[in-house]
Amino acid sequence: MHEWALAEAIIKLIEYKALESGINRVNYVKVVLGELQQVDEEILLYAFNELLNILKNEKNIEVVKYQLVKEKAEFKCNRCNSIWSLNTNTVSADELEMIHFIPEIIHSFISCPHCGSHDFEIIRGRGLSVIVYPQ
Numbered sequence: 001m002h003e004w005a006l007a008e009a010i011i012k013l014i015e016y017k018a019l020e021s022g023i024n025r026v027n028y029v030k031v032v033l034g035e036l037q038q039v040d041e042e043i044l045l046y047a048f049n050e051l052l053n054i055l056k057n058e059k060n061i062e063v064v065k066y067q068l069v070k071e072k073a074e075f076k077c078n079r080c081n082s083i084w085s086l087n088t089n090t091v092s093a094d095e096l097e098m099i100h101f102i103p104e105i106i107h108s109f110i111s112c113p114h115c116g117s118h119d120f121e122i123i124r125g126r127g128l129s130v131i132v133y134p135q
């Protein structure tokens with residue numbers, strides 16, 4: 001259950017940004033969640049809401065609006081420079097599950113659709129980013 005840890009980290013960032021800007025009302029927070037992240041969105045949202053309440057009650061910092069956005073995974077071939085996205089038609093559900101669990105294993109299941117190389121970079125969809133708009 002790392003959803004709570006993630007939610008806590010997001011809340012800490014919001015608090016930090018609010019203090020840095022000297023405000024106690026944050027207008028908008030956007031959480032971008034990579035397709036390859038093994039995160040249960042429902043649990044994350046639940047945890048986030050709970051912690052938002054605590055942030056408001058204990059630190060008097062309020063978030064007006066927030067949004068959780070999914071980011072599609074994208075790969076770039078190191079051999080031919082092709083860029084492609086995760087095709088769930090060619091990757092089985094079992095493989096996806098393994099990839100979610102151990103992202104590094106992705107190189108075993110996915111190859112460049114143009115030259116067949118397993119040497120590629122994950123350029124999007126891996127991490128989690130948080131953008132805080134104080135005003």
Ligand SMILES: [Zn+2]
Nearest residue numbers: 077080112115
């Ligand atoms: Zn290639």
